[in-house]
Amino acid sequence: MEETGTQSGVGTRERLLEIAEGAVLAKGFGATSIEELIVEAGITKNGFFYHFPDKNALALALLERYLEREERLLDEVFTRGRELSEDPLHAFLIGLKLLAETMADLPQTLPGCLVATFCYQERLFDSRVHELNRSIVLGWRARFRRSLEAIQTRYEPREQVDLDGLADMVSSVIEGGMVLGRATGNPAILPEQIMLIRGYVKLLFSEPSSHGGSA
Structure with missing residues (x-):
């Protein structure tokens, strides 16, 4: 055809x-x-x-489509958070709440996580797919780390925290929540998980830093 x-x-x-x-x-x-x-x-x-041309080309296109869709959603909610508050912590918390509300409004079947699916079956794919999958994970880390760095300039964390690890935790909650919600048939898990990590970030950075001024 x-x-x-x-x-x-x-x-x-x-x-x-x-x-x-x-x-x-x-x-x-x-x-x-x-x-x-x-x-x-x-x-x-x-x-x-x-x-x-082949199934690897299909896999690459699926990941590119997934990345574009997820980046657009994250841009929308976290940009809105920054528009509503100039305080980096409050802006990030607003963004997470908006993300949770968006996920709660999705149809009953969650979209799932192609990144996790492709990791589980990585031997099926060529280097282009592996590299894009890796870049998606690292891109999410960089995105959330930028927000956390901005927060840390104004707020003293209650305990020592590795920002890369915390950024990965935020990513894992979002992606893992999709997997859990799909596996259990309970779409409420994802927004609940997002609100839990939101609560953790809020508690972690609840004290203004002495060198960053008050919020």
Whole structure:
């Protein structure tokens, strides 16, 4: 099957990604076949290979799509937090609360975490997929560390804390909450977990630093 136009091609590619993501999250990448994807999408094998030369190309596209979607969401909620408060701690806490509320408003089935899924089956993928998966994890660490560094300039932590480790904890709660919510069929787990890490950050940085001034 050949694509008849740009709009048609984009629509088919997005539909294939949507079908593939659901299948991969349900049973893993290895158990997801090209044949089942083309049957559900209503296209031929040639139509599939028009968009994805092989399964690794499909995996890469799934991760890129996931990254774009997650980055857009995080940008929205944490930018809104900074708009509502100039205090770095309050802005971060607002962002986490907005994220929890957004996750609570999602449909019953959570989107799941492709990063975790691909890590579990890493032997199936080439270096491009491994590198993008790694960059997603490191990107989340860098994002949250920047916020935590800004907080630490104004607030003295109640106990010694490694900011990389704390940034990874925030990431793990968000990504792990998706996995737990999907595994248990309880979508409330993710927003609850986000609010728990929010409470921890709030308690950890509750005292203004002597060199940073009051909030």
